[in-house]
Amino acid sequence: MRIDWADGDYARTATVLAPAADALLEAAGIAVGHRVLDVGCGNGNATLAAAARGAVATGVDAAEGLVAQAQARADAAGLSASFLVQEAERLPVADGAFDATISVFGVIFADPVPAVNEMFRVTRAGGVVGITNWRPEGAVAAAGQILQDAVPGREGPPPGWDDPEWVRELLDGAGAASIEFTEGAVAFEAASSAEWFAQQERYHPIWRAVRRAVSPADWELVRARSIEALDAGNEADEGFRATSPYMVVIATR
Numbered sequence: 001m002r003i004d005w006a007d008g009d010y011a012r013t014a015t016v017l018a019p020a021a022d023a024l025l026e027a028a029g030i031a032v033g034h035r036v037l038d039v040g041c042g043n044g045n046a047t048l049a050a051a052a053r054g055a056v057a058t059g060v061d062a063a064e065g066l067v068a069q070a071q072a073r074a075d076a077a078g079l080s081a082s083f084l085v086q087e088a089e090r091l092p093v094a095d096g097a098f099d100a101t102i103s104v105f106g107v108i109f110a111d112p113v114p115a116v117n118e119m120f121r122v123t124r125a126g127g128v129v130g131i132t133n134w135r136p137e138g139a140v141a142a143a144g145q146i147l148q149d150a151v152p153g154r155e156g157p158p159p160g161w162d163d164p165e166w167v168r169e170l171l172d173g174a175g176a177a178s179i180e181f182t183e184g185a186v187a188f189e190a191a192s193s194a195e196w197f198a199q200q201e202r203y204h205p206i207w208r209a210v211r212r213a214v215s216p217a218d219w220e221l222v223r224a225r226s227i228e229a230l231d232a233g234n235e236a237d238e239g240f241r242a243t244s245p246y247m248v249v250i251a252t253r
Contacts, residue, residue, distance in 0.1 A: 002209075003109070006065025009203040011043050016186055020132050020246060021046035021104045023184045027248050028100050028130040030055050037098045039088050039119060040106015044070030044081070050102075051079040058098075060084040060091060061106070088115040096124040105246075108133045108161045112170055120174040120253055129176070129251045132184070133161040139233025139242035140188050143197070143226040147206065150222045152213050167249055176251040185245045193230035193240045197223060 024046065030036055032054030038047040041059030043066050050057040051074065059081065061067050067083045074081040086092045088103075088110035101119045108131070119129050134141065160166035164181055171179050190196035200207040201223075211219050235241045 003205050004209070005042065005061070005063035005205045007205045008208045010066065010205055011069065012199070012203050014043050014045055016188060017105060018045050018049075020184060020186055021049050024102055024104055024130050024132050024248055025049055025053065027182060027250050028102060028128045030100060030102075034099045035097065037091070037093065037101045037122060038106075039091065039101060039103040039115070040109065041070055041083065042066050042104075042106065044073050044083070046102055046104045047081050047083070048074055048077060048079055051081040052077075057081045058084065058093075060086055060088070060093075062087040089118060091118045091122050093122050095121055096127075097122050098127065099124060100128040100130065102128075102130040104132050105134070107131060108159070112159045112161075113173070116170055116174045120176070120251075123253045125253055127253050129171070129174075129253060131167075131249045132246050133167070133249065135183070135245040135247060136162040138244045139193075139230045139235075140244045142229040142233060143200075146222060146225050146229060147210055150210055150214055150218060162247075164247065167247070171249070171251045175253060178252045180250045182248045182250075183245055184248055185243050187241055187243050189236075189242075190240045193227050193234060196230060196240050196242075197226050 030050050030053050034055040036050040036055045036057045038059040041047045041061045044059055047057045047059035059070055064085050067085050071083050084092055088107050101123045107115045123129055168179055201211055233242055235243060
């Protein structure tokens with residue numbers, strides 16, 4: 001099932017994920033003058049944060065609508081950044097053009113082998129490839145698994161981005177000279193578990209796509225099972241709060 005990431009209002013989720021972009025840039029050592037490519041840039045969180053650090057920042061994403069939002073954000077903030085529309089598996093840039101190539105929860109939705117190979121191809125020798133990817137813990141991960149299980153025609157498990165050994169093998173195959181793993185976390189909040197789910201089905205591209213792909217009866221089952229899982233993992237005494245851990249992966253080319 002193909003996802004149109006410009007469908008709905010992904011910017012609402014991107015706001016929550018912004019700290020992960022800062023964490024990845026810090027781990028990658030992004031500083032003034034570095035040439036940085038942000039793969040799967042979405043509406044520009046990491047690209048803009050890199051530009052704010054003085055990097056020469058470029059974002060690339062297959063969703064033209066999100067690229068337009070990213071450019072508008074850069075213009076509004078007075079930041080110099082450029083953006084390209086293309087899929088992660090076919091990056092439209094030269095070999096070794098960047099000091100660092102990063103992806104904040106972006107490349108994990110692409111075909112992993114060609115996309116990661118592309119990230120290494122466009123990074124200079126001695127440069128950095130940095131990726132954030134979700135760990136399979138917490139209430140939101142449980143709700144996400146329920147959503148994945150509902151996808152029509154889905155065969156087998158998704159790529160193993162939540163498995164450090166799978167990630168290490170993938171990056172080694174692309175030419176990594178060294179790989180380091182650290183962890184971070186972001187918190188999702190709402191007035192209630194039911195309200196958090198309602199926000200996803202109203203605004204998030206993946207939830208919206210799955211809802212269109214299944215029958216109304218099946219979607220009601222997804223809703224009920226998801227809210228049950230969210231309630232079970234709720235960390236708040238009042239309202240809803242769920243912490244989602246992620247890995248920060250830093251590889252040297």
